[in-house]
Amino acid sequence: MKKVILTILALVIFVSPSLILADNSNTIAYLQSQTQNNWISQALAAAQVDNLDISYIDYQTNDLMAAAKDILTLAATNSQDGENISQLLAVIESSRNNGQFGSSDLLNDDFWAVLALASVGNLDSTDSVKNFILDNQNEDGGWSWSASGTSDSNDTAAAIMALLDLSDNSSSPEIIDALSYLQTTQNEDGGFAYDSDSQSDGASTAWIIAALNKADIEADSWVKNEHNPISFLESLRQDNGSFLWMASDEQGSAMVTAYALLALSGASYPVNYIDIATDDNIAAGYSLRIEGPDRTVCLANHLEATTVLELLEAGSGVCGFEYTTEDSAYGVYVSSIDGIVAEGMEGWQYFVDSQSGMMSVTDYHLSDENEVLWAYGGFPFYPVSLELNDTHFDVGQSVVASFKYYDGDSWLPLPEADIVLGQDVYQADASGQFSMTMEADGAYPIFSQQTANYIRSNKEYIIVGSGVSQTVDLSVNIEGDDNGGSNGDGSIAFSVDRSSIDFGTLNPGQSSDTIISITNTGDVDVYIEASVLGDAVFTDFTSLDQNIWQDYNLNLSKDSLQSVNIGLDIPSNFDSFGQKEGQLIFWGVSQ
Numbered sequence: 059m060k061k062v063i064l065t066i067l068a069l070v071i072f073v074s075p076s077l078i079l080a081d082n083s084n085t086i087a088y089l090q091s092q093t094q095n096n097w098i099s100q101a102l103a104a105a106q107v108d109n110l111d112i113s114y115i116d117y118q119t120n121d122l123m124a125a126a127k128d129i130l131t132l133a134a135t136n137s138q139d140g141e142n143i144s145q146l147l148a149v150i151e152s153s154r155n156n157g158q159f160g161s162s163d164l165l166n167d168d169f170w171a172v173l174a175l176a177s178v179g180n181l182d183s184t185d186s187v188k189n190f191i192l193d194n195q196n197e198d199g200g201w202s203w204s205a206s207g208t209s210d211s212n213d214t215a216a217a218i219m220a221l222l223d224l225s226d227n228s229s230s231p232e233i234i235d236a237l238s239y240l241q242t243t244q245n246e247d248g249g250f251a252y253d254s255d256s257q258s259d260g261a262s263t264a265w266i267i268a269a270l271n272k273a274d275i276e277a278d279s280w281v282k283n284e285h286n287p288i289s290f291l292e293s294l295r296q297d298n299g300s301f302l303w304m305a306s307d308e309q310g311s312a313m314v315t316a317y318a319l320l321a322l323s324g325a326s327y328p329v330n331y332i333d334i335a336t337d338d339n340i341a342a343g344y345s346l347r348i349e350g351p352d353r354t355v356c357l358a359n360h361l362e363a364t365t366v367l368e369l370l371e372a373g374s375g376v377c378g379f380e381y382t383t384e385d386s387a388y389g390v391y392v393s394s395i396d397g398i399v400a401e402g403m404e405g406w407q408y409f410v411d412s413q414s415g416m417m418s419v420t421d422y423h424l425s426d427e428n429e430v431l432w433a434y435g436g437f438p439f440y441p442v443s444l445e446l447n448d449t450h451f452d453v454g455q456s457v458v459a460s461f462k463y464y465d466g467d468s469w470l471p472l473p474e475a476d477i478v479l480g481q482d483v484y485q486a487d488a489s490g491q492f493s494m495t496m497e498a499d500g501a502y503p504i505f506s507q508q509t510a511n512y513i514r515s516n517k518e519y520i521i522v523g524s525g526v527s528q529t530v531d532l533s534v535n536i537e538g539d540d541n542g543g544s545n546g547d548g549s550i551a552f553s554v555d556r557s558s559i560d561f562g563t564l565n566p567g568q569s570s571d572t573i574i575s576i577t578n579t580g581d582v583d584v585y586i587e588a589s590v591l592g593d594a595v596f597t598d599f600t601s602l603d604q605n606i607w608q609d610y611n612l613n614l615s616k617d618s619l620q621s622v623n624i625g626l627d628i629p630s631n632f633d634s635f636g637q638k639e640g641q642l643i644f645w646g647v648s649q
């Protein structure tokens with residue numbers, strides 16, 4: 059099995075507003091004069107302003123955080139637009155991954171997904187994401203934006219608001235711990251900073267007030283040195299109604315003003331709850347999994363389609379593959395997917411709910427949340443299912459996996475299947491059972507390998523320990539790779555000389571560059587690619603060696619070193635201000 063390693067760099071930036079127009083009217087008028095966005099709309103709604111302009115909402119977005127903020131905005135404005143809300147909800151639901159939302163390295167996407175689901179009545183208070191959030195509460199009672207980071211006030215406030223929608227109340231132990239953490243970070247001026255060592259800022263203070271509002275705690279009762287969060291925030295209010303981010307700033311910030319208006323209106327997130335829970339098309343749609351000979355080509359849920367072929371078309375948009383069809387005496391059939399072409403006795407076969415598809419892809423009409431599986435192989439060819447005794451384990455506990463295949467009539471034990479667990483291969487016993495004592499914290503993918511007659515099983519993730527390691531993303535990266543199947547004995551390793559990059563404060567229109575070095579420390583040549591996760595400012599505007607990061611790759615021979623120029627260019631019309639975080643992941647495979 060090919061060995062894959064990766065390195066993750068944390069990216070941080072503060073994007074500051076460039077020029078705020080002078081305006082001497084009150085805070086509401088000031089915000090109405092700004093380019094409207096989710097935060098401003100929620101603030102104006104919290105201040106009881108009607109007829110808001112939310113035309114900026116992109117209902118076609120596939121971005122989890124964008125969808126969450128849009129849903130919160132639609133709920134805040136009492137939207138009746140069930141169809142568009144359902145579409146955005148599908149983005150959130152389809153990002154569910156292993157008991158949490160989006161990247162398992164990120165926590166802020168979970169907080170906002172929870173708040174968005176709650177705002178439209180689509181959150182079950184026993185949702186498994188609650189365990190994920192609680193598992194990632196730091197010892198000091200706070201939360202970071204990431205699964206491994208140190209606590210910050212903003213994400214702790216967001217976590218509190220999310221937990222209060224997940225059956226917690228202000229006397230739940232985790233909420234008490236979180237509030238204690240926040241209170242210990244209160245500065246002498248009554249305000250709060252992003253982290254515990256910095257000067258108070260308006261944004262952080264407003265978020266804490268919003269969390270206190272939701273926990274039914276009077277913010278002005280948190281007195282420090284005769285100041286309180288409300289008095290600190292008010293001290294940042296300018297004549298034109300705007301609020302400063304820091305007391306030393308010369309101009310107010312639209313973002314901070316939005317946060318401040320919401321907080322001082324006594325509101326929190328979500329600003330408002332609407333109910334579209336009875337809308338049954340939220341969970342509708344179909345699942346698609348495509349298993350190629352060497353790798354999984356596509357995993358997608360909640361796709362809209364009528365026929366098997368339409369579902370393939372919908373999946374091609376989500377997963378980014380191409381396919382071809384041909385006509386035959388038996389109707390339309392699929393001759394290639396993602397460049398893998400039918401040849402000889404092997405080709406693409408489809409299964410609906412594990413049952414082999416016996417008719418043309420244009421004739422098979424889907425119903426009842428069907429799951430469609432495509433696989434490339436000959437005959438006979440059987441779908442394989444993997445079941446686990448649990449998905450969360452402590453070190454020393456045993457995972458028990460059961461592998462079965464469907465012969466068209468019933469599920470039978472799959473004897474002696476090759477099992478991939480983490481980066482190692484094992485074998486199940488004669489009755490399709492496999493067990494293993496887990497000895498180290500981490501997240502481990504598990505599935506059975508594809509063979510001549512058995513399709514690769516569904517892939518599940520085993521979480522060991524309280525934290526969630528970056529291995530989940532590692533696995534995702536393996537899946538997206540064109541598997542070379544190297545069996546070399548050499549060890550593959552590389553190092554990166556920085557663990558985080560702080561681009562500092564940038565205005566729209568500005569850019570920043572930094573250089574890092576990658577060293578091949580193993581004993582084989584390595585092929586390296588990169589991924590960027592996190593805030594859209596990074597996923598959209600990061601360059602590596604002057605190219606978009608998606609195009610970056612590097613062949614790094616043994617014992618050699620290569621520098622990489624990392625650039626961030628903020629467009630002049632960029633208007634999402636505040637602290638941004640992301641991750642740059644380098645992953646390498648042996649050549």
Ligand SMILES: [Ca+2]
Nearest residue numbers: 159160161164
């Ligand atoms: Ca997450």
